[in-house]
Amino acid sequence: MSARAILGRLLGVIPTLLITWTFVFGAMRLVPGDPVLLMLQGTPISDSAMEAARAKLGVDRPLVVQYASFLANAAVGDFGDSFRSRQPVTKLIAAEFPKTLELALGGFLVGVVLGTTLGVMAGVRPNGWVDTLCMTTALVGLSLPSFWIGMILIQVFATQLGWVPVLGSGWDALILPSITVGLFLAGGLARLTRNSIIEVMGQDYIRTARAKGLTTVRVVAKHAMRNAMIPPLTLLGIQFALLIGGAVVTETVFARPGIGKLLVQAVLEKDFPVVQGIVVLTTGVYVLINVLIDIAYGIIDPRVQE
Amino acid sequence: MSDAPLLDVRGLGISFLIGGGSVHATQDVSFSVQPGERVGIVGESGCGKTITGLSLLGLLPRATTHVAGQAMFEGENLVGLPLSRMRHVRGRKISMIFQEPMSALDPVFTIGQQIGETILTHFKVDKKQARERAIEALASVGIPSPARVHDSYPHQLSGGMRQRAMIAIALVCEPKLLIADEPTTALDVTIQAQIIDLLMELSAKQGTALLFITHDLGVIAETCTRMITMYAGQVVEDAPVDSALVRPRHPYTSGLLRSLPRLSARGAVLPSIAGRVPTLRDMPTGCRFAERCAHRQEACAAPQVIEPAGGHLVRCWRHGELVLPGALTDREAAA
Amino acid sequence: MSAAVSDAVLPRQPSFFTRLLGAPGAVIGTVVIVVVLGLAAFAPYLAPYDWNATSQCRRLAPLSAEHWFGCDLFGRDIFSRVIYGARFSLAMGLTTVAISLVFGALLGIVIAYGGGKVDRIGARVIDAMLCFPPIILAILIVAVLGVGLVNAALAVGISGIPRFARITRAATLTLVARDFVESARAVGATHTRIVLRHLLPNLAPILIVIATLDLGSAVLFTATLSFLGLGAQPPTPEWGAMLNAGREYVRYAPWTMIFPGLALFLTVMAVNLVGDRLSLILDPRQRDRS
Ligand SMILES: Nc1ncnc2c1ncn2[C@@H]1O[C@H](COP(=O)(O)OP(=O)(O)OP(=O)(O)O)[C@@H](O)[C@H]1O
Numbered sequence: 046m047s048a049r050a051i052l053g054r055l056l057g058v059i060p061t062l063l064i065t066w067t068f069v070f071g072a073m074r075l076v077p078g079d080p081v082l083l084m085l086q087g088t089p090i091s092d093s094a095m096e097a098a099r100a101k102l103g104v105d106r107p108l109v110v111q112y113a114s115f116l117a118n119a120a121v122g123d124f125g126d127s128f129r130s131r132q133p134v135t136k137l138i139a140a141e142f143p144k145t146l147e148l149a150l151g152g153f154l155v156g157v158v159l160g161t162t163l164g165v166m167a168g169v170r171p172n173g174w175v176d177t178l179c180m181t182t183a184l185v186g187l188s189l190p191s192f193w194i195g196m197i198l199i200q201v202f203a204t205q206l207g208w209v210p211v212l213g214s215g216w217d218a219l220i221l222p223s224i225t226v227g228l229f230l231a232g233g234l235a236r237l238t239r240n241s242i243i244e245v246m247g248q249d250y251i252r253t254a255r256a257k258g259l260t261t262v263r264v265v266a267k268h269a270m271r272n273a274m275i276p277p278l279t280l281l282g283i284q285f286a287l288l289i290g291g292a293v294v295t296e297t298v299f300a301r302p303g304i305g306k307l308l309v310q311a312v313l314e315k316d317f318p319v320v321q322g323i324v325v326l327t328t329g330v331y332v333l334i335n336v337l338i339d340i341a342y343g344i345i346d347p348r349v350q351e
Numbered sequence: 352m353s354d355a356p357l358l359d360v361r362g363l364g365i366s367f368l369i370g371g372g373s374v375h376a377t378q379d380v381s382f383s384v385q386p387g388e389r390v391g392i393v394g395e396s397g398c399g400k401t402i403t404g405l406s407l408l409g410l411l412p413r414a415t416t417h418v419a420g421q422a423m424f425e426g427e428n429l430v431g432l433p434l435s436r437m438r439h440v441r442g443r444k445i446s447m448i449f450q451e452p453m454s455a456l457d458p459v460f461t462i463g464q465q466i467g468e469t470i471l472t473h474f475k476v477d478k479k480q481a482r483e484r485a486i487e488a489l490a491s492v493g494i495p496s497p498a499r500v501h502d503s504y505p506h507q508l509s510g511g512m513r514q515r516a517m518i519a520i521a522l523v524c525e526p527k528l529l530i531a532d533e534p535t536t537a538l539d540v541t542i543q544a545q546i547i548d549l550l551m552e553l554s555a556k557q558g559t560a561l562l563f564i565t566h567d568l569g570v571i572a573e574t575c576t577r578m579i580t581m582y583a584g585q586v587v588e589d590a591p592v593d594s595a596l597v598r599p600r601h602p603y604t605s606g607l608l609r610s611l612p613r614l615s616a617r618g619a620v621l622p623s624i625a626g627r628v629p630t631l632r633d634m635p636t637g638c639r640f641a642e643r644c645a646h647r648q649e650a651c652a653a654p655q656v657i658e659p660a661g662g663h664l665v666r667c668w669r670h671g672e673l674v675l676p677g678a679l680t681d682r683e684a685a686a
Numbered sequence: 687m688s689a690a691v692s693d694a695v696l697p698r699q700p701s702f703f704t705r706l707l708g709a710p711g712a713v714i715g716t717v718v719i720v721v722v723l724g725l726a727a728f729a730p731y732l733a734p735y736d737w738n739a740t741s742q743c744r745r746l747a748p749l750s751a752e753h754w755f756g757c758d759l760f761g762r763d764i765f766s767r768v769i770y771g772a773r774f775s776l777a778m779g780l781t782t783v784a785i786s787l788v789f790g791a792l793l794g795i796v797i798a799y800g801g802g803k804v805d806r807i808g809a810r811v812i813d814a815m816l817c818f819p820p821i822i823l824a825i826l827i828v829a830v831l832g833v834g835l836v837n838a839a840l841a842v843g844i845s846g847i848p849r850f851a852r853i854t855r856a857a858t859l860t861l862v863a864r865d866f867v868e869s870a871r872a873v874g875a876t877h878t879r880i881v882l883r884h885l886l887p888n889l890a891p892i893l894i895v896i897a898t899l900d901l902g903s904a905v906l907f908t909a910t911l912s913f914l915g916l917g918a919q920p921p922t923p924e925w926g927a928m929l930n931a932g933r934e935y936v937r938y939a940p941w942t943m944i945f946p947g948l949a950l951f952l953t954v955m956a957v958n959l960v961g962d963r964l965s966l967i968l969d970p971r972q973r974d975r976s
């Protein structure tokens with residue numbers, strides 16, 4: 046894929062983000078109550094102080110101006126100060142973001158390895174007992190409440206067996222949360238991979254590969270998997286949304302710091318600048334990831350390049 | 352046919368398990384191929400040509416296929432050959448090329464990777480040697496800039512080039528037998544001629560025997576020494592091409608040849624004969640062609656075998672009495 | 687495929703339910719769903735204790751003959767609470783899917799049927815809305831509406847609208863391009879008539895499939911919001927909320943979380959099993975595949 050094409054894709058993101066962020070802006074205006082009162086959360090305030098606070102928040106300006114400045118600020122990553130901690134939202138997010146990223150990557154790894162393995166095993170010999178077993182496992186993965194399985198994992202592997210710590214910042218503390226996030230991802234991915242493998246295994250080029258005398262393992266691992274990866278990859282963007290969702294819940298279960306925990310906390314405390322900042326950020330990251338996947342797609346499938 | 356055949360197929364019967372039952376797609380198919388010989392197989396769509404080819408390499412879906420009979424090749428029975436042995440036959444001793452060059456090549460690997468893979472599977476060579484050999488093979492199939500094509504993806508090549516690449520893959524290990532399943536059907540007429548000439552040239556050079564599956568009787572007339580006619584899963588006639596053209600012994604072969612506009616015309620589609628092939632489920636016990644045969648008699652409904660007749664093998668009750676016309680002569684066509 | 691093969695396999699179409707129950711998974715799923723519905727309907731008769739009566743037993747008492755699933759922090763009988771919880775899970779899931787379905791389908795049809803500029807802009811907006819990870823969108827909506835059971839259901843429902851709208855739009859576009867819509871237009875059918883008589887019946891199968899496949903995750907999703915404290919609030923015996931409440935005492939009283947979670951898992955699994963089977967029966971593309 047040429048640099049030009051990549052740049053084009055990246056620029057194509059702008060209108061999309063504009064719509065998304067406009068929606069966030071609109072949603073935030075729908076919150077009942079005066080933002081200053083929300084910010085003060087019950088502390089009494091004089092009229093003059095109120096005026097000053099309104100001016101500082103910028104809510105005394107016309108809506109259009111507020112909108113423009115919201116977009117301008119969002120573009121440079123400025124979301125104002127938290128109502129609670131009075132710290133810049135950007136700073137709060139920046140502190141938590143790496144933690145969430147770590148968890149998302151861990152979950153991604155578990156999900157992709159487990160999901161692909163199950164899917165390939167099921168798809169190579171469809172309708173056999175291996176297929177049934179793998180697909181039932183995948184469905185269990187999709188049906189397990191991640192907060193529940195997270196708590197059970199903690200109870201069994203951390204509390205009872207003591208194999209891994211629950212808290213801490215080491216990599217071993219990341220194992221259980223990653224599994225929790227990964228299980229759900231694996232379920233969906235396994236199903237996609239299975240269908241894809243079944244379809245690919247029926248293609249002529251697989252017959253050619255077998256006719257050349259390759260071993261079954263090579264035929265599957267090289268030709269089938271490379272081709273079968275393409276459709277699930279296009280859906281990896283959607284999978285990433287699951288990853289974010291999984292991280293939000295898992296952070297709460299494992300009492301891990303992170304964006305998800307921050308977000309839930311902010312909603313409960315009506316800390317709107319933080320909510321707004323996190324939503325804008327996650328949509329931005331989400332859109333960007335999808336563009337990157339698009340680009341990766343062009344590398345795996347040579348036909349896309351033209 | 353006194354020398355030991357390269358391939359000797361006896362009583363090959365392929366059945367598929369479908370919806371609880373099984374259907375016999377081919378029955379009692381027997382023929383042999385001598386080393387370096389070029390044999391053509393013709394027959395209407397669905398008569399079992401492709402699956403016969405595939406079964407020789409064990410490429411039919413194992414779970415839903417049952418293959419009876421035997422296919423001796425260099426002292427080994429290919430039917431039921433364990434995969435571990437079959438792998439050394441595939442691509443090395445027997446190769447197969449398919450009708451659709453586009454879908455037969457893996458779209459996500461370069462041509463070079465796909466040829467190299469075959470070489471690396473069957474020979475102890477390093478990557479560099481494999482590359483050289485692959486480029487050589489591409490050059491030998493008449494690809495103009497083999498080094499560039501080596502690094503191209505299938506979708507970047509024209510149909511003709513793809514089929515050449517496919518032939519390069521099939522012949523790179525200099526197999527004893529090449530099964531070509533309608534290798535030109537998907538190509539332009541002008542390209543078809545080139546590909547056929549190429550196959551002829553290479554098989555002659557390497558001494559590779561050719562099993563040529565085609566709808567195109569013209570091609571068989573020009574390239575093959577023997578022609579096998581299949582009908583509804585059976586071999587109905589097996590004869591030297593020269594003799595079959597002049598005096599076919601089976602009414603079906605005759606019908607095919609009669610309706611061919613000009614023998615020399617390449618790309619002529621298999622002519623149609625009125626009537627329908629019986630379905631696999633309700634095959635008559637006697638002659639399967641009976642429903643469409645102009646020479647049918649009561650007796651034809653009796654179970655029959657394939658018999659020698661004037662240097663041919665024929666599956667027809669009346670082969671002794673009938674004198675059937677062969678291909679039209681040019682004079683007749685003009686009339 | 688030759689005529690031979692297609693002739694062979696053309697069995698008479700068995701009834702819908704026979705086909706639905708044609709796989710062991712679907713049978714198990716159906717049984718579980720019926721049980722859950724039964725629990726929901728007859729909870730007052732089935733539950734041995736009042737779901738909200740405290741001090742029925744010792745705080746965090748373990749499983750016993752009197753209290754099969756043990757007791758929670760307030761000495762409430764967990765078994766009774768799990769039974770009452772059945773009233774929320776499926777009902778919440780169905781509500782949210784209904785919201786997503788109705789509004790999503792409406793939006794999708796209007797956009798696709800409108801065509802031209804309407805379609806271009808509409809498609810763009812749908813695409814942009816799909817850039818919200820559903821859980822983030824739901825949390826944003828809860829933030830705006832406020833925490834609570836109904837609001838959580840609304841939020842999950844709304845967050846599903848873009849997905850349904852996109853699928854409906856795509857399906858409608860292919861339908862609109864087909865002849866029968868053209869000919870209906872030609873004979874002067876009104877838009878409403880075309881939509882109701884021609885489009886909806888053709889969209890129904892795919893919408894039903896998507897909705898059933900979505901139901902499991904909708905049940906899970908609403909329970910998740912409750913678990914996060916954004917949905918059902920204590921003392922509501924909603925399974926997610928119960929898990930949230932039991933979170934602090936897992937170490938000492940794992941039963942506070944095991945049983946509500948198990949109930950939730952079984953329900954979602956059952957819905958998914960039936961959903962899979964249903965989509966297999968209703969969606970011809972899927973049917974050919976397996
Ligand atoms: N995997 C399979 N399962 C069931 N039936 C099959 C399978 N493969 C082939 N058949 C059937 O076997 C018969 C012979 O097929 P085959 O492809 O060999 O015909 P063909 O002579 O090559 O025809 P064509 O000229 O169209 O290529 C057909 O009726 C086909 O439907």
Ligand code: SF4
Binds near residue numbers: 638639667670
């Ligand atoms: S056996 Fe009879 S029906 Fe069959 S081909 Fe010969 S003459 Fe025709």
Ligand SMILES: [Mg+2]
Binds near residue numbers: 400402532
């Ligand atoms: Mg064929």
